[in-house]
Amino acid sequence: MTEIDIVVIGAGAAGIAAARRLGELRATCLVLEAAAVAGGRCRTDHGTLGIPVDLGAHWLHSPRRNPLIGLAAATGARIGQPLETRYSANGSWLSDEDAAACVAHVDHCFDRIAAATQDGAVADLFADATSPWHAAFLAEFAAKQGLAPEQSSILDFARYPWEGDDLPVPDGFGTLLAGLASGLNLHLATPVRRVDWSERGRLRIATDQGDIAARAVILTVSPHVLGSGIRFDPPLPDWKRDAVAALPMGHCNKLALRFERPVFGDLAPCLVMPLRGARESVEFVLREDCRDSAVCMVNGPFARELAAAGAGAMRDYVLECLVEMFGSDLRRAAAPESVFVNWDADPFFGGCYAVARPGRADMRAVLAQPVADRLFFAGEATSPEFMGDVHGAWFSGIAAAEAAAASGQ
Known part of the structure; x- marks a missing residue:
């Protein structure tokens, strides 16, 4: 022994x-x-699409306090620039006025959580919510937490110090961890x-x-x-x-696509959140590192349901979202391969990250x-x-x- x-x-x-x-x-x-x-939950697939695709963690958060920034620099790993966040609804970009109203409501909700002094379910803070943009907050909350507000602790979420821009690792966060x-x-x-x-x-x-x-x-x-x-x-x-x-596990599952010709026009690399109602929390990283690619992150309880239906169902859903924004030619340009990951079904993890009840x-x-x-x-x-x-x-x-x-x- x-x-x-x-x-x-x-x-x-x-x-x-x-x-x-x-x-x-x-x-x-x-x-x-x-x-x-x-x-662990930092893995990069280099082979399937011929480009690096992070299966799990994607962002370096809190850059001023994140030791991995210095470690990345020491190993020669590239650190990308923060991506602009854009919102769409019904296939169109929100107007500047609507986007500002949406962001203001979402920020107000997160500020309300941060100011709380007693624990309970996050949903309890918003029982009287009437804003037309509240579904956007629910979608963003699921993206950050992996569970619904009814399932999440107020003070646990409030203790997180949201600070600084989120930075991507263009050659793969998993590549960085494997090197370390x-x-x-x-x-x-x-x-x-x-x-x-x-x-x-x-x-x-x-x-x-x-x-x-x-x-x-x-x-x-x-x-x-x-x-x-x-x-x-x-x-x-x-x-x-x-x-x-x-501390149950939240849900965030992914599907990545590559396109065989340009399909996004003059769109700069960005993070896109299509507003598809309170139930569907979906985010896209588009054209990261100026590649013709899309990485979709589906979050919260909907992520578990969709991933359980299989890679084909998730690919169909992702293409449906993208076609709504960019037109049907995008579907024809999609390479047949895709990268699919279901962290909920992985017995070594059982989800994306832990959330306090x-x-x-x-x-x-x-x-x-x-x-x-x-x-x-x-x-x-x-x-x-x-x-x-x-x-x-x-x-x-x-x-x-x-x-x-x-x-x-």
Whole structure:
């Protein structure tokens, strides 16, 4: 049986950050990743369309406080410029006046959440909403949160510091994360099935490739995996399982298309949100890096429903949205290949990112707390401030690594 000081479970942003920090602290560690590639929910498909397509995370948020900005620069990764956001309705761009009214209402709603002092469901704040632009707020909320306002904690959302422009990574966010994992003691395609912490002073981690003994473990997997993907012997304490249950996974699934000739006219690269009612939260990244491409992000409960219908149904829906905006010639210009990802159906994730249930905003801090000074936890779900973000996961991985290393001194 292999023996190691610290095992890191998961090679997403939190796991990569933890392993890099443990290396700086001269602690020996092994990273176990269930998937065949590193990056977690940061993965880039380069082959299907002949261009980089991010399957998961797309944006560098909060650039002034995001350590991945500096790491990207150090590795030579390109960082793009912020994209203009445009709105359409019924196939036409909103007028300047309507767009301003729409943005003003959406901003007002988010400001109202930020000013709240008591927890509950976000929907409770807007029971009296009458604005004709409220459906736009509901769509944008689902895009940011992955769940409906009825399912989301007020204070959890309010704690996120919205600041600065969102920056794309033209060659792929997943490409950046994979580069940052280079040189780590990393075993891919090695799902962890069981963590036995019954023996004092030693853990036994059971994988498909054999057992590993360790002094401590850092679990960077999603709440979905903590709750149903890994068996713990003995079971995790009730307070920890309660935190896991309080942080379900939201929904954001993607489909990307390439076009064999220009179809967007003189449109500059942009983020487009077609206003299709409160139920359908849809965003498009069009012409990123001046490519003839469209990446569609479908969000919230509608994303789960549409992705469950399969790649064909989602492609049809995406083309329907685009044809409404740009005309039927676009359908004929679409290459036959498409990139489709359904994070809800991936057993190693179970969704896009964790969302606190109404009244459970404090559960992220509880999820982050170690168990018996041997089981440590990291990942975006544990971040009290940058929840749902790659850099939130990164910060949490560093904190867990420092705590795990200190526990052995």
